Amino acid sequence: MTNNLYVYNTLTREKERFEPLNPPFVGLYACGPTVYGDAHLGHARQAITFDVLYRYLRHLGYKVRYVRNITDVGHLENDADEGEDKILKKARIESLEPMEVVQHYMNRYHENMQELNLLQPSIEPRASGHIIEQQELIRKILDAGYAYEVNGSVYFDVIRYNETNHYGKLSGRKIEDLLSNTRTLDGQSEKRNALDFALWKKADPAHIMRWSSPWSEGYPGWHLECSAMSTKYLGMQFDIHGGGMDLLFPHHECEIAQNMAGYGQPSVKYWMHNNMITINGQKMGRSLGNFITLDQFFSGDHDLIDRIYPPMAIKFFILQAHYRSPLDFSNDALQGSEKGLLRLLKATGEIDSLQPGPTSSIPVNDLISSCDKAMEDDMNTPVLIAHLFDGVKWINGLSEGRHTISKEDLVKLKSLYHNYVYDVLGLTKSEAPDPGKGITGDLVEMILQLRSDAKVNRDFETADRIRDSLTSLGITIKDKKEGADWEIN
RNA sequence: GGUCGGUUUGCCGAGUGGCUAGGCGCUGGUCUGCAAAACCAGUUACAGCGGUUCGAAUCCGCUACCGACCUCCA
Numbered sequence: 001m002t003n004n005l006y007v008y009n010t011l012t013r014e015k016e017r018f019e020p021l022n023p024p025f026v027g028l029y030a031c032g033p034t035v036y037g038d039a040h041l042g043h044a045r046q047a048i049t050f051d052v053l054y055r056y057l058r059h060l061g062y063k064v065r066y067v068r069n070i071t072d073v074g075h076l077e078n079d080a081d082e083g084e085d086k087i088l089k090k091a092r093i094e095s096l097e098p099m100e101v102v103q104h105y106m107n108r109y110h111e112n113m114q115e116l117n118l119l120q121p122s123i124e125p126r127a128s129g130h131i132i133e134q135q136e137l138i139r140k141i142l143d144a145g146y147a148y149e150v151n152g153s154v155y156f157d158v159i160r161y162n163e164t165n166h167y168g169k170l171s172g173r174k175i176e177d178l179l180s181n182t183r184t185l186d187g188q189s190e191k192r193n194a195l196d197f198a199l200w201k202k203a204d205p206a207h208i209m210r211w212s213s214p215w216s217e218g219y220p221g222w223h224l225e226c227s228a229m230s231t232k233y234l235g236m237q238f239d240i241h242g243g244g245m246d247l248l249f250p251h252h253e254c255e256i257a258q259n260m261a262g263y264g265q266p267s268v269k270y271w272m273h274n275n276m277i278t279i280n281g282q283k284m285g286r287s288l289g290n291f292i293t294l295d296q297f298f299s300g301d302h303d304l305i306d307r308i309y310p311p312m313a314i315k316f317f318i319l320q321a322h323y324r325s326p327l328d329f330s331n332d333a334l335q336g337s338e339k340g341l342l343r344l345l346k347a348t349g350e351i352d353s354l355q356p357g358p359t360s361s362i363p364v365n366d367l368i369s370s371c372d373k374a375m376e377d378d379m380n381t382p383v384l385i386a387h388l389f390d391g392v393k394w395i396n397g398l399s400e401g402r403h404t405i406s407k408e409d410l411v412k413l414k415s416l417y418h419n420y421v422y423d424v425l426g427l428t429k430s431e432a433p434d435p436g437k438g439i440t441g442d443l444v445e446m447i448l449q450l451r452s453d454a455k456v457n458r459d460f461e462t463a464d465r466i467r468d469s470l471t472s473l474g475i476t477i478k479d480k481k482e483g484a485d486w487e488i489n
Numbered sequence: 490g491g492u493c494g495g496u497u498u499g500c501c502g503a504g505u506g507g508c509u510a511g512g513c514g515c516u517g518g519u520c521u522g523c524a525a526a527a528c529c530a531g532u533u534a535c536a537g538c539g540g541u542u543c544g545a546a547u548c549c550g551c552u553a554c555c556g557a558c559c560u561c562c563a
Contacts, residue, residue, distance in 0.1 A: 013493095030563095031563075032563085033563070034561085034562080034563095039563090040563085041563090042562085042563040043563050044563085045563065046563035047563080049563090075561055075562090076560095076561075086561075171492085171493085171558075171559090172492065172493065173491090173492065173493095173558090173559080174491095174492090177491055177492070177559085178491090178559075180490090180491075181490075181491055181492090181559060222561080243563070244562080244563030245557070245558080245563085246557075246558070246561095246562055246563065247562080247563070248557095248558070249492095249558060249559070250558095250559085250560090251561095251562090273563095274563070275494095275557090276556090276557070276563075277563085278556075278557095281555070281556070282556075283556080283557070283562090284563090285561095285562050285563085286561085286562055286563095287560090287561060287562050288562085316512095317501085320501075320502065320503090320511085320512070321501080321502060321503090322502085322503075325495090325502080325503090326494090326495080326556075326557080327501085327502085328501075328502095330500075330501070332499095332500050332501070332513075332514080333500065333501040333502085333512095333513080334501090335513075335514095336500070336501060336512060336513030336514075337501080337512075337513080338513095339512080339513060339514095340511085340512040340513065341512095343512085343527095344512095346527090374503095380503080382502065382503050382510090382511075382512090383503060383504085383510075383511080385503095385511070385512080386502095386503070386510050386511035386512080387510090387511085388511090389510095389511055389512065390510090390511080393528095393529085396527090396528060396529085397528090397529090399528090400528070400529090402529090455522080458522075460522055460523070463522085463523095464522095464523075464524085467524080467525090471525090476525070476526080477524095477525070477526085478525065478526045478527080479521070479524090479525075479526075480526080480527080481520090481521090485526080
C-alpha cells in the first residue's frame with residue numbers, strides 16, 4: 001500500500017513520510033481524558049484531531065487499531081509525595097464512590113464525543129483495569145535496574161536511565177538543564193533525585209483507590225498506564241502516539257523512558273501532538289480554571305459565550321485551524337465558522353441533485369488533487385477546507401446553470417465531497433432540535449399560510465405585519481421560491 | 490531563569506523565496522412586492538529595524554511584544 005502522507009514527528013521535529021511498521025495495519029494510540037470533570041474545548045480538539053487522523057488513515061485504506069485510554073485512577077495534584085488524587089478529591093466533594101465519579105464523567109465524555117460525531121476508538125482501555133499489566137512493567141523496569149523501591153513505593157531512576165539513553169529527547173531537553181531548573185518541593189525525600197518519577201505509590205491510609213502489589217498496597221504512577229496499555233494492545237512497537245502538547249513533558253517523555261527501560265526498545269515511530277486552545281491568548285485548562293466545557297457551548301450557558309453553538313460548529317471551528325497551531329477562542333470566530341459550515345454542507349448536499357452535461361467547465365481533477373495534497377501535508381484540514389470552498393462556488397454555479405459538468409466528473413465530485421466532508425472530516429448536518437414539530441411548528445406553519453394567502457391577494461401590509469410580529473418573537477422568515485422557510489433564533 | 494514556538498488584512502486562520510489561500514464581516518449586485526435568506530462580485534495584509542537576493546510575509550541578524558513547557562493539565 002502506498003501513500004504520500006507526511007506527518008510531523010515531534011521526535012525528529014520534521015515532517016516525515018508515513019510508513020507503517022506492518023502495512024496495511026496501523027496502530028494509533030492517543031491519550032484520552034482523566035475523567036474527573038466535564039470535557040472542555042481542549043478535549044474536543046485532541047479528540048477531533050485524532051479522530052480525523054483515524055478516519056483519514058482508514059480512508060487511505062489502512063486497517064487501523066485506534067486505542068484511546070481513559071484515565072480513571074487519578075493523578076496526584078502535584079509531583080511531591082503528598083497531594084490528593086483528583087478523582088478522590090472529586091469523590092469526596094460530591095460524596096460519591098470514586099468509581100461513580102469516573103463512570104459519571106466517562107459517560108458524559110462519551111456523549112460529548114458522540115455529539116461531535118467522532119468514531120469510537122477500537123479499544124478504550126481504562127487504567128484501573130490494567131493494574132496487573134502495569135505491575136508487570138514495573139517488575140521489568142526494576143529487573144533492568146532502572147528503578148528502585150523505597151518504603152513500598154517504586155521510582156524510576158532517571159539519572160541511571162540517562163547514562164545510556166537520552167531522557168528529554170522528545171521534548172528537546174537536556175538532563176543538566178532539567179536538574180538545574182528543578183524546583184525543590186516538599187516530601188521528595190524518598191526520591192534519589194527530583195527528576196525521578198513514581199511507578200508505584202504506596203497508598204496512605206486515607207487513599208481509597210488502592211491495589212495490592214509486591215511493594216505495597218498502593219496505586220500505579222502517573223505515566224505508567226499508557227506504556228502498559230499501548231504495549232498490550234498495539235505491541236512493543238507501534239506507529240503513532242498522539243496527545244496534547246502539554247503532555248509532551250513529562251508524560252510522554254516518561255513513557256518513552258519506561259518503554260526503553262522495560263522493553264529495551266523504543267515503542268513509537270511517530271509522535272504527534274495537537275496544540276492548545278487559548279482563551280484571550282491564554283491556554284484553556286482545568287488547572288487554570290478558564291475553560292469552557294462542551295456542554296456549556298452546546299447550551300450557551302457560560303458568561304463568555306454569546307449564544308448556543310452546536311457541536312458541528314465547534315468541530316468546524318477546530319478543523320479550520322491546523323492541529324499544530326494554537327487556536328484562539330472567540331465568539332466572532334465561532335459564529336464565522338458556523339456560517340461557513342452551513343454553506344459547505346448545503347453545497348455538499350446539493351451535489352446529489354446536479355445534472356450532468358456533455359462537458360465540464362470546471363477542473364474537477366485539479367480540485368481533487370489539491371484536496372488530496374492538503375491532507376497528505378500533515379493533515380492540513382484548513383487548506384483542505386479552503387479548497388472545498390472553492391468547489392462550493394462551482395457547485396452553486398452548476399446549480400444555477402453557470403457551469404456544466406460531465407457525467408464522469410460529477411461522479412468524482414460527488415465522491416470527493418462525500419469522502420472528505422462526511423467520511424474524513426466527519427461533518428454532519430447539525431441535528432438541531434427540529435422546531436418544525438409539535439404544536440409550535442404547526443402554529444407557525446398555519447400563520448405562514450395566512451401570510452402566504454395575504455401575499456397572493458397582494459395584501460402586503462398584512463403579510464409584512466405577520467412577518468414583523470414573528471420576527472419580534474424571534475422567528476426568522478426566509479422566503480423562497482417554493483414557499484416560506486422559517487427558524488427560531 | 491532554561492527550552493521551544495509565535496506576531497498575517499475588521500475577526501478567525503493558511504501559506505516558506507516570485508503566482509488572489511479560505512471562512513466570517515463589510516461594500517456593491519442578482520433574485521424578491523419590500524426586507525431577510527440564498528447566490529455572484531469586490532475587499533491584497535504579513536510586529537519593527539537591518540541584511541542576503543534580480544525579487545522576501547517567506548531566508549539571516551537584532552529589537553519589541555505574546556504564548557507553551559519546565560508541577561497535574563487535551
